[in-house]
Amino acid sequence: MALDTVQDYIDRARVLLLDQNEPYRYPTLDLVEALNMGILEARRLRPDLLRAYLNTSLPDFSTSAMSAAVPIDPMYRVAFVYYICGQAQLRDEENTQDTRAAAFLNKFMSQMITIQA
Amino acid sequence: MANADMTRLIDHARIRLPGALDAALQMELFSVMNEFFQTSNIWYEDIPFDVTPTSAVYLQDPDAYTYQIVPDQGSITRLVGVVDSKEFPQKAFMPTLGYVVLANSPQNADTFIARVFKTITDPVTREGYPVFPDWVLNKYGVEILDGLLGRMMSQLAKPYSSPALAQMHLRSFKSGISQAKVEASHQNVYRGQSWRFPQTYARRRYVQF
Numbered sequence: 001m002a003l004d005t006v007q008d009y010i011d012r013a014r015v016l017l018l019d020q021n022e023p024y025r026y027p028t029l030d031l032v033e034a035l036n037m038g039i040l041e042a043r044r045l046r047p048d049l050l051r052a053y054l055n056t057s058l059p060d061f062s063t064s065a066m067s068a069a070v071p072i073d074p075m076y077r078v079a080f081v082y083y084i085c086g087q088a089q090l091r092d093e094e095n096t097q098d099t100r101a102a103a104f105l106n107k108f109m110s111q112m113i114t115i116q117a
Numbered sequence: 118m119a120n121a122d123m124t125r126l127i128d129h130a131r132i133r134l135p136g137a138l139d140a141a142l143q144m145e146l147f148s149v150m151n152e153f154f155q156t157s158n159i160w161y162e163d164i165p166f167d168v169t170p171t172s173a174v175y176l177q178d179p180d181a182y183t184y185q186i187v188p189d190q191g192s193i194t195r196l197v198g199v200v201d202s203k204e205f206p207q208k209a210f211m212p213t214l215g216y217v218v219l220a221n222s223p224q225n226a227d228t229f230i231a232r233v234f235k236t237i238t239d240p241v242t243r244e245g246y247p248v249f250p251d252w253v254l255n256k257y258g259v260e261i262l263d264g265l266l267g268r269m270m271s272q273l274a275k276p277y278s279s280p281a282l283a284q285m286h287l288r289s290f291k292s293g294i295s296q297a298k299v300e301a302s303h304q305n306v307y308r309g310q311s312w313r314f315p316q317t318y319a320r321r322r323y324v325q326f
Contacts, residue, residue: 075138
């Protein structure tokens, strides 16, 4: 999976979330919103990732255009999958899910700014 | 398509800067090349321009003494000198880059030549690399790579951030610029220096480019 489109990101996130069968536990709308929030976080952490948008508004994805391309360098695409998963699992109340959410979000963060992740 | 030297330079940078984006490399390369050319003065161009005599007083009509010159590539950083069609030096200034102001009105219509130092400018190539003569990268590729690595490593909170290595590379880059400046002033002649006739015997003052 090349992680080119919004659909690719959501499909990959559902694998890690164990949520591949309908009806979904995590609505597609929520996961797409998580991707949008990931873009905002990336703009803060790595402005160079979104250089084409430094003087314009950031891309904003919606469920009506799931085949839209996500303009992220291939080196950093996996990090966004982790961010979507982390955001999705933040809303779970179980203690185990909190740890998992934190692990995903930390992985996103460390992949953005360090080489060891 | 980028030439082999440019491809080699960017490949070196990609390998030594894990996680670096090509767009960031191109942006920093522009700054590196700009500093390299502005400081070393190794890129120059002789630009001819037509002049006409005037009886106007400069303060009343400065335009009568002002001539616009446009380089073939790049942008002008400073004026080296102006000579007339017989290669006699003419006193001139460039208070605004790109506009030569003659100190005295020419005696008759003529074509003067201005030598200017240049640096890179927009537009860049289709691939996003700055445009400059190929021989520069061929000769000073290592020094330019040092500048690129130094500037990239000095960025904050990136996978490739390294203040210590940045300092080391930027020191090498500065040293490379100095070397390039000296070699350019010697016109790339080994153990050479620009020769001048003993000034005791000089009857006319020639422009020392």
